[in-house]
Amino acid sequence: MYGRQDIEYKSKADCLINDAGAKIHVHHEKKISDVNWDMYEVDYIIDASGILENVLCAKDIINSSNVKRVFVTHSPNNVDFTMVLGANENTLDLDKHKVISTSICDATALGPVLNTINNTYGINNGYITTLHPWLNYQNVMDGPSSSWSVPGEIYHHYALGRSVDGNIIPKPTSAINATCKVVEGISEEMIGSYSYRTPTAIVGSADITLNLKNKTDKASVIKLFEKIEKEQTLKIIHNNIKPLVSLDFLKSEYSAVVDHRWTNVLDGNLLKIVLWYDNEWGYSSRVVDQLKYVYELEKE
Numbered sequence: 001m002y003g004r005q006d007i008e009y010k011s012k013a014d015c016l017i018n019d020a021g022a023k024i025h026v027h028h029e030k031k032i033s034d035v036n037w038d039m040y041e042v043d044y045i046i047d048a049s050g051i052l053e054n055v056l057c058a059k060d061i062i063n064s065s066n067v068k069r070v071f072v073t074h075s076p077n078n079v080d081f082t083m084v085l086g087a088n089e090n091t092l093d094l095d096k097h098k099v100i101s102t103s104i105c106d107a108t109a110l111g112p113v114l115n116t117i118n119n120t121y122g123i124n125n126g127y128i129t130t131l132h133p134w135l136n137y138q139n140v141m142d143g144p145s146s147s148w149s150v151p152g153e154i155y156h157h158y159a160l161g162r163s164v165d166g167n168i169i170p171k172p173t174s175a176i177n178a179t180c181k182v183v184e185g186i187s188e189e190m191i192g193s194y195s196y197r198t199p200t201a202i203v204g205s206a207d208i209t210l211n212l213k214n215k216t217d218k219a220s221v222i223k224l225f226e227k228i229e230k231e232q233t234l235k236i237i238h239n240n241i242k243p244l245v246s247l248d249f250l251k252s253e254y255s256a257v258v259d260h261r262w263t264n265v266l267d268g269n270l271l272k273i274v275l276w277y278d279n280e281w282g283y284s285s286r287v288v289d290q291l292k293y294v295y296e297l298e299k300e
Contacts, residue, residue: 001202001280002251033057038065044291048073052149055079058099069294072101073287074149075178084182085286085293086112086236086255094297102287103182105279106130106175109256110206111182112236113275118185120224121271122213130175130195131205133279134164138197160197169197175206203246204279206256208272215268225258234289240276249276253285 008019016024027035032047032054045067047054055078058070072079081097083089084107092100103111110128117123137148138160145161147153155161160171173195180187191210222239229237238254241261249257255277262274277283 031057033060033064037061037067041066043068044294045070046073046287046291047071050074050148051151052076052078055099062098068098068298070099071287071290072099073283075101075103075107075174075181076149082178082181083290084108084111084179084255085234085289086232087115087182088184089290089293092294092297094294100290100294102290104174104178105204105277105283106132106173106206107178107182108283108286109204109275109277110175110179110208111255113208113256113258113273114179114186114191115183116224116228116237117210117212117271117273118183121216123186123190124211124213124269125190126208126210127192127194128176128209129207130173130193131198131207132173132195133198133200133202133204135197138164140165164197164199166199168199171195171197200246202278202280203249204277205246206275206277208275210271210273212269212271216265216271217268218263218265221263221265221271221273222260225260235285244276246276249278251281252276252278254282255286256282 009016014026016026025040029035032045032049037045045061047058047070050073055072055076058072061067061070075082079099079101081092082101082103083092084103114123137146140163142162145155145157147155157171159169162169173193175195176188176191176193225237225239229239235253236255238252238257240257240259243261257276259274259276262272264272
């Protein structure tokens with residue numbers, strides 16, 4: 001998606017070694033709990049495998065080693081806490097929350113935006129449509145829609161098995177389910193969701209329509225998000241008015257880019273907002289920020 005790495009890596013004795021001499025130890029265990037983490041004095045683990053069994057192993061690792069926390073890069077239920085920066089990081093409890101979900105790319109983008117709108121105007125109800133690039137478990141040709149998180153399982157959603165090439169595939173989405181875990185005051189009963197899996201490689205989008213409790217106007221909404229971008233300490237919200245398309249947001253480090261070309265308010269209460277987000281680069285940037293955030297809290 002992003003071209004070749006500028007840093008050269010070589011392999012030697014089960015390690016990847018970059019041109020500065022830094023080593024990354026490589027293991028081939030089926031489960032992350034089979035790795036001797038204490039041997040490498042690991043404090044934090046990022047489980048980016050997407051495999052549900054590794055999530056279930058995480059608490060065993062915490063209980064049986066010196067690992068302080070495990071961060072899981074999706075949104076399962078078998079965790080202590082789901083965190084999205086800009087939405088709910090202030091409710092993290094270091095004593096209780098050892099296995100932390102870093103949520104999903106959609107919720108990483110939606111969470112701060114919906115949290116801002118709900119705190120400012122209140123949300124009665126609404127609907128969100130996401131447009132998500134293809135993922136690695138999809139098919140080049142029509143076939144079974146095989147699960148990545150539970151190997152061997154076939155998704156019940158038949159259409160997801162259709163070819164990624166040339167198809168826009170309608171499907172259910174976990175975006176609002178994941179977002180409701182991190183934004184207080186909203187629920188799946190209030191906000192519906194739906195997704196298109198698009199025949200593109202990178203950069204997602206969300207089309208948001210909300211019925212607000214308190215009246216506002218387009219200029220006030222734009223001013224609100226400009227204020228947030230100016231005052232924030234992390235790259236969470238960015239505002240755009242340029243005539244850009246999806247690939248123009250490639251490698252954007254922001255959780256969400258609010259495209260104000262499409263921001264609109266009808267009759268004071270019906271709000272339309274469109275977001276862009278690099279579903280890999282932007283999301284990964286927040287995962288790193290979450291580790292830094294927790295590390296700083298632990299130092300206090």
